[in-house]
Amino acid sequence: MSxxxxxxxxxxxxxxxxxxxxxxxRNRAFLIPYLLIAILLAAAAIRAPGFVSAPNxxxxxxxxxxxxxxxxxxxxxxxxxxIDLSVAWNLNLSAILLTQLGAELGVLPAAIIAxxxxxLVGLVNGLGVAYLKIPSLVMTLGMNAVLSGVTLVYTNGSPxxxxxxxxxxxxxxxxxxxxxxxxxxxxxxxxxxxLLRRTVYGKRLYAIGNNMKAAYLSGVxxxxxxxxxxxxxxLCAGIGGFMLTGYSQQxxxxxxxxxxxxAIAAVVIGGTSILGGSGGYAGTIAGAITVVLLQNVLQIVGxxxxxxxxxxxxxILLMLFVYGRNARVRE
Amino acid sequence: MxxxxxxxxxxxxxxxxxxxxxxxxxxxGEIHALLGExxxxxxTMVKVLCGVHQPDAGTITYAGxxxxxxxxxxAVAAGIVPVFQELSLVPDLTVAESLFMGEEPRTxxxxxxxxxxxxxxxxxxxxxxxxxxxxxxxxxxxxLADRQLIEIAKALRRSPKVLIxxxxxxxxxxxxxxxxxxxxxRLRDEGxxxxxxxxxxxxxxxxxxRATIFRDGVDVGTxxxxxxxxxxxxxxxxxxxxxxxxxxxxxxxxxxxxxxEVKHLGWGDRLRDITFTVNKGxxxxxxxxxxxxxxxxxxxLFGVYxxxxxxxxxxxRPIRLGGPRDAMNAGLALVxxxxxxxxxxxxxxxxxxxxxxxxxxxxxxxLINPAAVATxxxxxxERLSIRMASPDIPVRFLSGGxxxxxxxxxxxxTDAAVYLLYDPTRGIDVGAKQEIYDLMRQLAAAGHGILFFxxxxxxxxxxxDRGLVMYEGAIAxxxxxxxxxxxxxxxxxxxxxxxxxxxxxx
Numbered sequence: 001m002s003x004x005x006x007x008x009x010x011x012x013x014x015x016x017x018x019x020x021x022x023x024x025x026r027n028r029a030f031l032i033p034y035l036l037i038a039i040l041l042a043a044a045a046i047r048a049p050g051f052v053s054a055p056n057x058x059x060x061x062x063x064x065x066x067x068x069x070x071x072x073x074x075x076x077x078x079x080x081x082x083i084d085l086s087v088a089w090n091l092n093l094s095a096i097l098l099t100q101l102g103a104e105l106g107v108l109p110a111a112i113i114a115x116x117x118x119x120l121v122g123l124v125n126g127l128g129v130a131y132l133k134i135p136s137l138v139m140t141l142g143m144n145a146v147l148s149g150v151t152l153v154y155t156n157g158s159p160x161x162x163x164x165x166x167x168x169x170x171x172x173x174x175x176x177x178x179x180x181x182x183x184x185x186x187x188x189x190x191x192x193x194x195l196l197r198r199t200v201y202g203k204r205l206y207a208i209g210n211n212m213k214a215a216y217l218s219g220v221x222x223x224x225x226x227x228x229x230x231x232x233x234x235l236c237a238g239i240g241g242f243m244l245t246g247y248s249q250q251x252x253x254x255x256x257x258x259x260x261x262x263a264i265a266a267v268v269i270g271g272t273s274i275l276g277g278s279g280g281y282a283g284t285i286a287g288a289i290t291v292v293l294l295q296n297v298l299q300i301v302g303x304x305x306x307x308x309x310x311x312x313x314x315x316i317l318l319m320l321f322v323y324g325r326n327a328r329v330r331e
Numbered sequence: 332m333x334x335x336x337x338x339x340x341x342x343x344x345x346x347x348x349x350x351x352x353x354x355x356x357x358x359x360g361e362i363h364a365l366l367g368e369x370x371x372x373x374x375t376m377v378k379v380l381c382g383v384h385q386p387d388a389g390t391i392t393y394a395g396x397x398x399x400x401x402x403x404x405x406a407v408a409a410g411i412v413p414v415f416q417e418l419s420l421v422p423d424l425t426v427a428e429s430l431f432m433g434e435e436p437r438t439x440x441x442x443x444x445x446x447x448x449x450x451x452x453x454x455x456x457x458x459x460x461x462x463x464x465x466x467x468x469x470x471x472x473x474x475l476a477d478r479q480l481i482e483i484a485k486a487l488r489r490s491p492k493v494l495i496x497x498x499x500x501x502x503x504x505x506x507x508x509x510x511x512x513x514x515x516x517r518l519r520d521e522g523x524x525x526x527x528x529x530x531x532x533x534x535x536x537x538x539x540x541r542a543t544i545f546r547d548g549v550d551v552g553t554x555x556x557x558x559x560x561x562x563x564x565x566x567x568x569x570x571x572x573x574x575x576x577x578x579x580x581x582x583x584x585x586x587x588x589x590x591x592e593v594k595h596l597g598w599g600d601r602l603r604d605i606t607f608t609v610n611k612g613x614x615x616x617x618x619x620x621x622x623x624x625x626x627x628x629x630x631x632l633f634g635v636y637x638x639x640x641x642x643x644x645x646x647x648r649p650i651r652l653g654g655p656r657d658a659m660n661a662g663l664a665l666v667x668x669x670x671x672x673x674x675x676x677x678x679x680x681x682x683x684x685x686x687x688x689x690x691x692x693x694x695x696x697x698l699i700n701p702a703a704v705a706t707x708x709x710x711x712x713e714r715l716s717i718r719m720a721s722p723d724i725p726v727r728f729l730s731g732g733x734x735x736x737x738x739x740x741x742x743x744x745t746d747a748a749v750y751l752l753y754d755p756t757r758g759i760d761v762g763a764k765q766e767i768y769d770l771m772r773q774l775a776a777a778g779h780g781i782l783f784f785x786x787x788x789x790x791x792x793x794x795x796d797r798g799l800v801m802y803e804g805a806i807a808x809x810x811x812x813x814x815x816x817x818x819x820x821x822x823x824x825x826x827x828x829x830x831x832x833x834x835x836x837x
Contacts, residue, residue, distance in 0.1 A: 199697050200690040207687055211676045217635070217667055218741060219659035219688045277678065 033269050033286035040293040048300045058179065060292055065185035066171070066243045068288035071263040071270075072192050073122075073236030075284045076229050078267050079196075079209045081276025082136030084233050086125060087263060088256035089147035091241035094118040095251040096151060098242060099161035107164040115238045121147065122234020126227035151253065159252060163245040171246030181243065188239075192281045205229060209276030261312045266291045268319040332395060334359040334524045335380065335411065335493050340389035342375055347758070349375040350386070351548045357493070357541075362515060362525040364535045364556065367545035368568055368821060369621050369786040373528055376545065377497050380526070381413040382406035394492075410492035414482050414499040416622075422471035427452035429470055430485050459484055460510045475502045483511060487518075494518060495526040498622075500534060501803075512538050530620045530802075532561065532825040544568055561827055562818075569788065569817040576765075577793035578772040584612070589647075590780040591749045593632070596641035601627045603805040605641070609749060609780040614771055616795030617784035619824045624804040625784040626668055629751045632782075633665040634658045645748055659688065664742035666735075668753040674738035677727035681719050682708040684726045684737050689744045711740035716766060732763025739770070749780045757786065768794055788817050800824055 044051040070087060077084040094114045101110035121143060128139040163171075173180045196202040204225045207215040216222050240259065245251050270287030272279025291312075298308055336356030342349045350372045357363040365373040378384040380391070382400030390397050393409060400406045403413075420429050427449045428435070436444040436451070452466035461480045470478060479502045486494060494515070500508050515525055515538065527539055535542060536556060543553040544567040552567050591609040596602060602624050609615045617625045631639045634652040643650050650661035658665070667673035675684055682704050686693050693703040708722045715736040719729055726737055735755055742750065752771075756764040771781055771794065785791050791798045797811040800823035808823040810816075822828065 194698075198699050200694045200699065201697065203683060203687070203690055203699065206679065207676050207683070210678050211672065214673055214676050215687070217633075217655050217665065217673050219656045219745075221656055 032271065033283065033290045036269070036290045037286065037293060040290070040297050044293070044297045044300060047297075051296075051300065058182075060296065061289065062172070062179050062181045064289045064292040065179075065181040066240060066247065067259060067262055067266055067292060068185055068285055069188055069236055069243060070240035070259050071266040071284050071288050072188065072281060073233030073240075074263045075192075075267050075270075075272055075279070075281050076196070076205065077136070077233045078264075078272050078274060079205055079276055079279065080226060080229055081209050081212070082129060082226075082230075083264070083274075084122075084125065084140045084230065084237075085137065085260065086121060086140040086143040086147060087233075087237045087240075088260045089144050089151060090118055090121045090234055090237040090256070091244065091259065092251070092253065092256040093121075093147050093151045093154075094238035094241035095245040095255060096155055096159045098167065098245055099163060099251040100155070100159060101161075102164045103161040107166065110164070111166075111242070114241070115235060118238025118241065119231050119235045122231040122237070123227060125234065126230030129230060130223040130226035155253065157253070159250070162250045163248075167242045167246030168249065169246070171243045189281060189285055196280055201225065201228065206277060210278070261309070261316070262291045262295075263288075265312045265315050268316055274320055333357060333392075334394060336392045337376065337380060337386075338390050338392070340376065340379055340391075341387045342379060342384060343387060348548050350379070353389075353545070353549050355380070355543055355550060357524045357526055359492075359522045359524050360519055361540045362519050362527055362538055364539040364542035365526060365528045365545065366535065366542050366564065366568060366825075368788060368824070371545040371568070372548040373545045374497065375548075377413065377495055377526065377528065380406070380493075381411050381495055383413075407489065410490075411495065412486045412489050412491035412493070413495040413497060414486045416498035416501055418475075418478055418482060420470045420478055420481060422469070424470055425466065426456075426464055426468050426470065426473070426481055427466040429481055430455065430466075430488055432485075455484060455488055459487060459514050476504060476507055479503055480507065480511070483514075487514070491523060493524045493526065495528075497528045498530065500529060501531075508534065530623070530825055532564075532822075532827050561822065565818055565821050565825075565827070569821050577790075578769050580796060581612075581776065583796065587611075587613075590645065591782065592642075592644045594642045596628070596631060596639065596643065598627060598631050598636055598639045601804050602631055602639075603803075605806055607799055607806060607809070609782050611778050611780060612775050613796045614775050614781045614783055614794060616791035616798040617782060617801060618788065618791045618798050618820050619801040619807070621786055623801040623824075625801050626753060627804070628801070629665060629667075629753055629782070629784060632658070632751060633663060659745055659747070662748035663751060664745055664747035664749070665751045666738050666742060666753060666755050670731075670734050670738045675726050675734060678725050680723045681717070681726050681729070681737055682722040685711050685722075685740045685744065688741050692744075707744060711737075711743065714743070715740055715770065730760070730763075732759035732766075735759055735763065735767065739767070747779070749782065750774060752781065752783045754784055754786050756790065788820050791815070791820060792817055802826055 041052055050056065070091065074084055074087065094117060097114035097117060098110050101113055125136070125140050125143055128134045129136045169180050170184060171181055175183070196205065204215065204220050207218070207220055208222055208225055212222060241256070244255055244259075248255070266287035267279075267284050268274055268287070269290050270279065270283030270285070272283055294311070295308060298311070333356035336354070338354050340350050340353045353372060353376060355365070355376055365376065367373045375384060379386050382403045382405050385400070391400070392398065393411070398409065400409075421432075424432070427445070430452050431448050436447045438444045449466045456462055456464050456466065461484060464473070464477055464480065470481070473481070479499060483496070483499060496515070500511055503511065519525055527535070529535055539556045541553055542556050542559070542564065543550050544564065545551065546568060554564065587610040589608045590611045593608070594606050596605040605628060607615070617628070619625060627636070630636055631652065632643060634654045634657050639652050643652065645662050648661070650663075651657050655665070671677060676687070685708050686704055690699070693700055693707060705722065711717065712719070712722070717729075717736045717740065718733050726734060729737065739755065756767055771783065775781055783795060792815055795815070797809060798815050798820060799806050800808045800810065800820055802824065807826070808819070810819050810823070
């Protein structure tokens with residue numbers, strides 16, 4: 001009884017209207033965070049006029065760069081339809097390896113080992129998700145627990161050493177008045193955007209995020225792309241760990257905990273669909289700035305950390321709700 | 332007076348007419364078969380009768396009264412109970428729980444009375460002759476056949492006045508079929524009307540009193556099964572109102588050059604000992620009623636399934652059935668059944684869909700070259716006359732025919748040796764169909780091989796060099812030359828021997 005269930009022959013809408021509609025729907029989500037940034041700045045300007053000054057705004061951008069790098073890894077994982085909850089302790093371990101091993105082995109070997117371990121953690125996540133078909137939420141949550149235990153044993157509860165000079169420069173140093181962190185973030189962003197938009201890997205990533213079955217049937221190496229994605233995400237967490245160590249001069253236990261939810265919030269505020277397949281890093285940049293501004297504006301208005309946590313949760317749930325609705329309508 | 336009758340039924344789905352002015356009636360105390368090829372309208376009629384679909388026009392009369400069903404529950408409440416082939420059981424429930432689902436007996440405390448449920452289930456199963464099934468067993472542990480028996484038992488527990496069996500025996504072996512038939516005959520003798528749909532003509536012969544034949548959405552005749560000949564029935568099934576024109580078939584070379592050779596391919600009990608060859612330059616049609624394993628065969632060849640046995644060679648080289656990527660590298664292409672969920676990535680632009688399988692060829696060291704993407708997209712647009720506003724609009728804005736062309740274009744770029752096509756012209760307009768037929772002929776002429784599953788008999792007869800008819804997971808017959816006729820395809824599809832029916836003139 002085939003013909004019965006067949007979808008009727010569709011008429012395509014006027015070509016122009018289709019193209020316009022798609023431009024709008026593609027960019028609407030992307031524009032929201034920039035609008036939010038404007039509103040937040042206006043609110044801050046009214047409440048605390050000093051907030052909207054060049055030095056302070058630069059400082060806000062530097063803070064956003066740490067979150068932005070961590071959220072970069074989260075962006076590509078979310079684009080596949082997954083999520084990486086191991087960010088917290090992966091970046092923490094990488095920061096601790098950098099400071100502790102830095103004292104024992106020297107800075108360069110320590111940095112290589114720290115990033116290598118971060119990437120390896122991502123690789124294992126990827127293998128679990130791609131080959132063992134473990135849901136990413138469970139795989140990375142489990143990984144996070146393992147890493148927190150490993151870190152605790154490794155440090156005996158108190159990490160040693162201090163941030164090496166390059167990490168401090170990266171986080172808070174300046175060259176000709178321009179923060180190194182922003183220069184690095186610009187390069188990182190350019191690389192990630194090119195990776196997503198202009199490479200074979202990026203095209204395959206979007207294909208998988210939109211429709212894994214169709215991508216598989218089209219000969220896309222789905223597993224390899226997934227493993228690569230989680231590995232890159234691990235690397236991003238590691239770099240984020242370096243930046244945070246440099247910022248606080250040292251490593252400490254639990255330093256990643258405050259970056260998991262904000263990073264996810266930055267991604268979804270930036271318009272990347274939590275269901276995967278649509279969005280990109282340009283939105284996440286705006287999302288990261290929004291989240292950092294939000295944190296500070298909330299502080300100015302007198303809402304403390306508990307209130308902020310509630311807000312992240314609400315934002316993420318709100319975005320899920322909005323995307324969930326869209327997804328239903330699109331079917 | 333008929334117990335249940337439907338008169339002047341119209342039913343359309345979007346633009347597709349499934350039933351037009353169709354009639355059906357059955358009487359108390361008869362077993363009435365519904366026959367027809369794919370898409371003839373028999374399943375739609377059944378779903379109208381049991382309240383799954385609401386007709387767009389027409390009336391249903393039940394026990395002398397006009398009646399309207401707002402949903403399947405209304406029909407069941409009235410005593411019209413269907414059993415479908417698609418199993419509706421929950422794997423984690425027991426047999427007894429499944430039989431009583433939604434109507435569990437309660438204890439005085441309001442809890443489910445498991446003991447009574449089990450006891451009554453055992454009695455029911457024994458009465459029906461299915462006593463071998465343990466009421467306490469979990470559905471997941473039962474064989475497919477036993478699950479089907481449970482479905483039937485569940486329907487019978489409701490003491491139906493009209494019992495509808497839609498391919499409900501297809502998972503059963505001969506002995507189990509006979510058990511079901513015994514029960515069905517007893518019900519008939521008690522005055523129940525039974526509507527029976529099966530792709531096995533021998534079952535219809537064995538069981539049914541009358542048969543109504545559907546074709547192109549309308550009932551074309553009702554016959555007494557005892558007196559009608561096979562040829563009369565097949566003739567009613569294949570008469571055809573509309574014919575496309577197909578590109579001419581070039582003569583076959585004196586010596587065939589095998590391209591795709593499949594030997595003893597098997598997959599569980601879904602594909603059984605399949606052996607065939609597709610020669611160079613040949614379009615081989617895959618026919619039969621739907622769900623006889625044609626889709627499984629294409630997926631198995633493409634490496635999607637695990638545990639496929641047998642040998643497959645392309646141009647004498649054995650290939651590994653390790654997945655679509657292996658298949659692609661070995662020179663296979665698959666245009667899958669559902670272009671919306673399997674063939675295309677709807678939200679992505681046309682050019683990204685077209686280049687998805689061949690991305691490395693439009694890239695340097697992993698970096699995409701937009702000019703190369705534009706060039707190949709334009710080549711494909713021209714070669715297949717894909718109509719689109721621009722290559723960067725999402726493919727979902729294209730019409731069905733143009734979407735299908737994009738799904739095919741993706742594989743043309745891989746320059747596969749053998750194309751596996753799953754009903755590529757389903758649901759697309761006549762013009763696009765014509766273009767796809769022409770393309771298939773061109774590909775064949777260029778030395779490719781094509782294995783082409785179609786639910787439309789006319790396509791197999793009109794376009795293909797040979798036809799393979801699948802029946803219950805095996806190739807039942809191979810037809811070529813003058814023997815490749817509607818009549819022969821249909822009789823093989825319903826499990827009959829060669830038909831003597833005249834081919835309907837084109």
